[in-house]
Amino acid sequence: MAAYNQSRSNSIRLVVIISFLVIVLQLVYLQLVDRRYKQLAMDNAVYAKVIYPERGIIYDRKGRAILNNTIIYDLLVTPAEVKGIDTLDFCRLMNIDTADFKRRIIEAIVKNTRVRPSVFKPMLTQELQARFEENSWKFPGFNLVERPLRIYPFNAAAHILGYVREADKRDIERSDNFYRQGDYIGKTGLEAFYEPVLMGQRGVQYMIKDNKNRIVGTYENGAYDTSAIAGRSLHTYIDIELQQLAEKLMSNKVGGIVAIDPRTGGILSMVSGPNYNPNDLSGSEGSKNFSRMQLDVSGPMLNRAIAGKYEPGSTYKPLGALIALNEKVISPSYGYPCGGRYTLCGHGKPECTHAGGGHAANVRLAIANSCNAYFAHIYRLTVDNPKYKNVYDGYLHWKQYMNAFGLGVRLGVDLPSESAGGIADTVVYNKENAGRWTSCTNLTLGIGQDKMQATPLQMANAMCIIANKGYYYTPHFVERIEDEQVYDTAYKNRYKIRHNVLTYIPAAAFNDVIEGMNDVVKVGTARGAQIEGIEVCAKTGTAENYTVLDGRRIKLPDNSMFVCFAPKENPKIAIAVFVQNAGFGATWAAPIARMMMEKYLNDSLSVRSKADSARIEAANLMPAYFKRLQYREDSIRAFKWFQTTRDSAYIDRYTRVGSAVTPLPVTPRSPRPIPTTKEKPAAMAVLSARSAIVKKEMLP
């Protein structure tokens, strides 16, 4: 019937075919032409899981691991899977209250949604971990994951070894995005310097994830995975027992100790006071301790052995003698008639502790007796040498010597943030003295003061140069890198070079100075540093120092310094000890150095040393003004906190009458107002109230 519309069936067929054609064309485009979708699908569903290699281990010279790895556990929670658990029981187990429990669960949900695991409690203590493991069956949704942790089995060498922390934005930028959020990176010490060696090579494991970012399996059975390569270990020159002894002796003191083997440049021990236990920074309390130490005015995180700049004082004198001898401005038998003070510059300074005649009758005696006048004078002779055009020229030659001794330049130790110390250029003196100055202007350079600053490392290295009679190897910690690669030469080669900086100084000159330094111990200022059976060469130093506190310049106790090497023939150890604000060099620094030499050379302490070590360890020489400084810093911070947040929680401690019972070592005439902004009257009221109280406390 009615076939008159039959032709229309063909148009319908046409519509069908065209529709299908359009679909097929789009499929051709999506599936065959446009490659983007493959990548998008990869991004969607494949998660590149980074496998972290184990970091390298650091060994001391006897092969003991002084920085090792361990595993600690994080407690993770997947909120969606937490069902029907006894919350109270759990809280009791974890030592938290239920409010805390709820807060953490909510945080987890906010951070990673309900279905993905997030950290409930990081870095469980061993006790908590054991407790949880016993009871874990009761708590679905909670599980432990391993996290590698650095441990320091000897609780020592914090400043040398350094620490790792999560890479921050700057690290990530600097590494060209090699590091990612959450990666650990060596921040200081050897951990930072040898980061590429220690970190190893990350592996990648491709995992399939679902629409909620949950991992559901491996991708292509791991065909594209790369395995992690463990970090390589470092073998160092450090003698961990010596290090522990030195740290013990440095406890409650400010300063630095460096002990170097002059034959190799290998650093045997390096201590900075105040010190900290490196394990405090890793582990569950790490962040807390980190911020506490950062706010500590005594600067426990500062490595004073490489970054502390001290006037070397009398410890400079052997160098001065060598320079003068080499410049032939004096002969070994040159004497200076010191009558207790140096008079040739007209102001009678510097003074000398000795007044007796002949205590500076020749170089050797002058060193042994540490005659200030003698060394001030030979400094003048050196820079005023007629060989040179003028004092400026002479000074520059002297400075060249100093730089050759490693002073005023960075040595290149294998630690980050080494200081160059400071030897002033003529520019500085020209500027200060309007271009007109003489050898009298900076006369005290001759006794290691004025604009001369050196780090303990530099002084220990200078001792190596003397011990070696003119050469040194750049001080360094790492003796060899495990499984050494070609590219490691970037690290290692510069430590293999013998720097013959001063070998042109005749051996005779060295011998005279070395004999003088030997006399220092035998008959001179540091008789306390004698060790039976070992010829020690040494020089004491005592330097005055001042600080500015509350707007006043106050004199602090002298810095106690001691440099030495031993034995006299074929020296095996060179040490520099700087103890801030302790007193005479012979009193504090010398015994510390002696005990270290005994420990290193004899492997044991003598009876006398054992007694001494107890005395020194017990002595608290932390400068008293730190307390006042800490109080000031803390209160200013509390005030700024109050200013910005209006939260008086911190400032209260300082404003409440009678609450701040900080013993104040100095009495400033007028407490200096803390810089403030003026637009906040409420803050000012608090401030003035605070000042009033401070004033009250100041008056006895």
Add this chain to the structure above:
Amino acid sequence: MRHHNAAISKGIDWSLIWIYLALVLIGLAAIIAATYQEGDAFFQSLLAFKTDYSKQFYFLLIAFIVGFFILLTDSKFYPATANFWYVVGIVLLLLVFPFHSRIKGTESIIRIGAFNFQPAEFCKLFVALALAKYLSRPETNFNLPRAQLIAALVVLVPAAMAILQSETGLALVYFSFFMVMYREGLPAVIPALAISFALLIIASILIPPNLLALLLTVAVLLLIWFSRRQIRRRRQILTTLLFLWVIAVGIQRFAVPFIFEKLLQRHQVERIYNLFGKDNPYDPMQRVLSETEAKKKKESGSSYNVRQSKIAIGSGGFFGKGLLSATQTRYDFVPEQRTDFIFCTVGEGFGFAGSMLLLGLYLALLLKMISIAERQRSVFSRVYAYGVFSVFFFHVVVNVAMTIGLAPVIGIPLPFISYGGTSLLTFTMLLFVLIRVDADRQMVLR
């Protein structure tokens, strides 16, 4: 139906049955791929009626039984009861209003025990039968506007109800019956006008309103210029052209905003606009959002489905990733992937080759339906066959087109492939009734 009973197998077109079997099995495989979890004991859970694929498996068994029984029936049954079924369908649709349960924003589902029952879905069959019945009446003269109007009403009443039940997608399916009417002699101008109307809407989405008005004016002026000779002979042409201009600009100016603002729901408008890569200008939020926020919203919003779907299909490549290695569909990146977006599973798992196979089956099915329709002696059978064809055509083309970003997302299933008992049963019944009446193609059914 596997039994080769001589009585019932007589005249049966087996090619349709083979295509049917191939499609439902592909469908079951796709649902398994989309919902199978690693480590499931496969056969155990297939029989356990817990997982989706297990449910689909049982639905399939039911569909087979129903199909078999339909083949046992007498063809005369259908024209005889067509009107009755239509009334039943309307009553069921009305029952939805008081008894529906809210599931995923639709108001079209009645819940009976564990089963969800969607009358609007079943009604397609009843409408196809009723339309066939009406057009095959000896007294119906489809050249008369009255008959055309009644036929349109037969189709549009259930469509209107579906719209009232927030099932715009299903309602649109009913419009496909206009293809049947076109075949049966509906003046060609009506589909032409409908297409023009659709084009005008698309144009007003893509082109700023003032520019579009200007373009339309220019077009009409050009038309007048080129047909100036004819106009000189017949003034009426000019009037028609001017009338067309008024209508076009009127639609573009007033009807389109009315439709988008008042008639459609916001998410639907958004889907339409997203299809063309535009933001919905009728969304009041849109004016507040900054450009980047709007962009972000677009990425994550309603176009997320389409984006993920395109990623899944696009990442399949030529041969696909293999059924269970398809990452996108296996791990739930594509929402609704076992139902409306099931084509993704095929596209990702079997790639271009698999998609072509599936589309080839559908194309064969549709073309076969047209040729079956044209070989019928009775109008009832032909109209019904075209009805079945139209429904399948609309479902297949729109569903596949929306998964590959060619059509706006309207929630309609892919016949025989998508998960869902009602749709599987409906399509099975549609097809098997067709097979049944086709078996008696030499008879005149009234």
